[in-house]
Amino acid sequence: MMILLGIGLQAQQTQQKVQVVEASCGQCQFHMKDKKGCDLAVRIDGKTYWVEGSGIDDHGDAHGGMGFCNAVRKAEVSGKVKGKKFVVTSFKLLPEGK
Numbered sequence: 001m002m003i004l005l006g007i008g009l010q011a012q013q014t015q016q017k018v019q020v021v022e023a024s025c026g027q028c029q030f031h032m033k034d035k036k037g038c039d040l041a042v043r044i045d046g047k048t049y050w051v052e053g054s055g056i057d058d059h060g061d062a063h064g065g066m067g068f069c070n071a072v073r074k075a076e077v078s079g080k081v082k083g084k085k086f087v088v089t090s091f092k093l094l095p096e097g098k
Contacts, residue, residue, distance in 0.1 A: 016078040023075040025068040038062055038069055042086050049086035059093045066096055
């Protein structure tokens with residue numbers, strides 16, 4: 001019984017919460033300067049982070065009308081902040097207007 005309780009507590013501690021964040025091109029929309037080119041970034045609590053684990057073109061044409069280089073979108077994400085990066089375990093782009 002104690003083993004099962006320990007496993008259950010450990011599983012709860014490793015689960016990451018899902019949160020809604022702003023997602024866009026770090027260079028084009030968030031004006032981040034420490035990389036060249038277009039890269040996916042998120043803004044969490046007013047701070048911007050490069051995304052690791054999901055790419056800017058994984059969610060449609062980044063340079064399209066509502067693409068990340070032209071618009072800031074909402075996304076449901078889970079993951080962890082590590083330095084200047086947000087390492088995602090899930091990334092779901094929300095429909096426009098949500």
